[in-house]
Amino acid sequence: MSKDDQILEEFTSKEYEHGWTVDIDSDQAPKGLNEDIIRFISAKKEEPQWLLDWRLDAFRVWSKMQEPHWANVTFPSINYQDIIYYSAPKQKVQSKSLDEVDPELLETFKKLGISLEEQKRLTGVAVDAVIDSVSVATTFKDKLGELGIIFCSFSEAVKEHPELVKKYLGSVVPVSDNYYAALNSAVFSDGSFCYIPKGVRCPMELSTYFRINAANTGQFERTLIVAEDNSYVSYLEGCTAPMRDENQLHAAVVEIYVKADAEVKYSTVQNWYPGDKNGKGGIYNLVTKRGICAGNNAKLSWTQVETGSAVTWKYPSCILKGDNSSGEFYSVAVTNNYQQADTGTKMIHIGRNTKSRIVSKGVSAGYSQNSYRGQVYVMKRATGARNFSQCDSLLMGNKCGAHTFPYIDIENKSSMVEHEATTSKIGEDQIFYCTQRGIDEESAVALIVNGYCKEVLNQLPMEFAVEAQKLLALTLEGSVG
């Protein structure tokens, strides 16, 4: 196809849409990491002593750990002393309503396309927006408060609900879990906290927007979601970052604690800056996400659409501890240019009759490398466990790679575990079928890819699904197989 080069050219010259920076005066910590920096962060946030101790503990554990290198990604080693670990937009008093929020901040969100007012009025989505570590405004708080739902920034939760934070912090992802989780535990600056009381069904989708703004700052958020017995919540997370030449580190931790009969849905659309067409710059997204189905009949579902980041290292996992609990993982990972993604999940079956389902769709184009890495572990006592995994990869062009690394460890005879994976390209006959019917080649690719990812996109809440579809088409524009 002669058109290929031309289209590819067109596509690769496509600039990152969200690449701009806004000058907001920010309050920064000096570069580097040591116990004093941690004390500085803790003091800035007016944290209680127990949390400072917890951070210091994490720092000591981290200092003894080695950076992991097993993932199928390569990037220059990170100098952890060359990062600013705390950067807060300057703001004197905590704002009570949107009107009091710095107008420049609001402008930032407008550019992102998530005007808070708009969102508040039109979509009924409660947004907790996080720019560079500090949560600036949380909408719909009062409305949620009536139901007893707590949805606030992490630092606020530390002040107002210390007993809850203390009880659940680190209960799913312990300090010593892995290198990046330990780092996060030591220096996390802010994040979201969400608590759904017993028997409450959260009436709206809760949403957080992450955005890395100041140059040279790593972002370390911490999200903690606790769903009490028989409750329900759907939680959305979206991320963007402006264009920066140097790679920025993002090492977040998400913990989800699901009790008996409760259900949590966690959806992410991630489009951090992926670097330019030569693989320069971009975000290192090294994230630990894990949830536990602690009670019987608990349900946890992860949905992710990963289109951004130069390097992604992310394995949202489910610990299925309660009997009859179930875990789901739906993922679309799209990589282009020099992006590298190593993502997947872990399903750990501990309780009886636990079920898990994994659907992973990878699309690689350009010079990118896309890997699925997942584990299904059925423990001895997990009688009647059931798993189904499906990992499909789509390749566009012959410079990219698609890799599958599934680990299937079964220690129980009554379990049924199935794994399937396929790799292929878009069929010429499929494209021909579309072009013959007057759909141009580019739209045909978008159409086919969207159809290919549909199983996952269908899991997303409506607002996100639209955005995700747009992102997919955008990321793959022109990369006709």
Place this chain on the structure above:
Amino acid sequence: MSNASKPDNQIDQLSKKFDQFETMLNGSKGSIHETRKAAIAHFLKNGFPTSKNEEYKYTDLDKAVSKTIDFSLEPNASEFGASELEFGKIKDLDAYELVFVNGQYQTEQSSVPNLDGVIITDFKEALSSDSDVIKNHYSKYASFEKDELVALNTGFSINGSVIRIKKNQTIDKPIVLRYINSVVNDQTQNHPRNLIVAEESSSASVIEIYGDVGDHVSFTNEVTEIVIAENSQLDHYKLQLNSNKAFYTGTTQVMQASSSRFRSYTFTVAGSIIRNNLNVDQDGEGCETHMYGLYLLNGNSHVDNHTTVDHKKPNSYSNELYKGILDDKSKGVFNGKIYVRPEAQKTNAFQSNKNILLTVNAIVNSKPLLEIWADDVKCSHGCTTGQLDEEALFYMQARGLSKDSARSLLLYAFATEVLETVEIEPVKAYLEKIISDRLH
């Protein structure tokens, strides 16, 4: 075990053993001795692979071997009875055969006529006659730098077989290589080395048989290098009839040229620790590779099958089917890798691993990997682990079959998918008998 040995002693023992081996070779070291020395140096430096090595994550050979194997033992008696010499002989199979007991070539038992189309010799003889096959192919494919077990074998390579199938020849009978460990009196250790070269447009079948006679522990570390030239076809069987005390590690390294076909069959029925590495390099266009495996385990058996297919050129095909039935406290490990290099467009590669667990103590670790850099390909893998279908069992019981016979019938049917790919009738019948005896 005669004397308890500490873990680090294994290396010392093998180091001394190599010195002895060199003395024994005396003047007849042959052209390959420099390779041996380099290989053993590599092994002594690194030792047996431990579970920290990702490739040996589920099979810690260092731990297993250090507990059980005493490498300081001298090779035992050279007199063997019929039980050793006849073990593993397949009834009604008309074949050319090389027989080895404890690594020693048994001239009397072997039947290698002088043929035009094929040269079949034991490794020692090929070395002393300075054969071109060894010169051109020995240690060219199985790299001792990449695997410690290959290094250990290369260091001690003296016993084994060299087969050269000449251009345009089709060999009328299968070639059997039978390696028997006599462990009646004490442990034994062997390092068989095979080299199979199929020249252009030739065709042959080679059957390797491994077994133990006696109640002691055996240690076999085998390496087979296979070269398949253009338009040639080779079928390669491995029948592992070892005892439940056997330690067996084997590497089969295959190099395929354009339009060649390679079929591999691996049957494992017992063993304390069995580790099979099967690596196929498709270095030409239009290659075809089939890999079949069946493992039936009970007791504390541990079987680890690692396979790799590397598609380097366009228009090739590979298909893999490994099945396992695990009883008692046995453990089955499967690791299959498919690489499709950027150049290897239009590749079709399929891989499947299916397991049945019969008890709560049996364990399966399966890791099917795909690494693909070319876009115009069709690749898939599948992996299932489960138990017998309750409904199928009930269906048969409702029609008057006892639960046991219904169960063995279903298991037999499960195994048949692999079994029926065997084309040599007497081999198939022989395996059928072993399997049905085990399942009833």
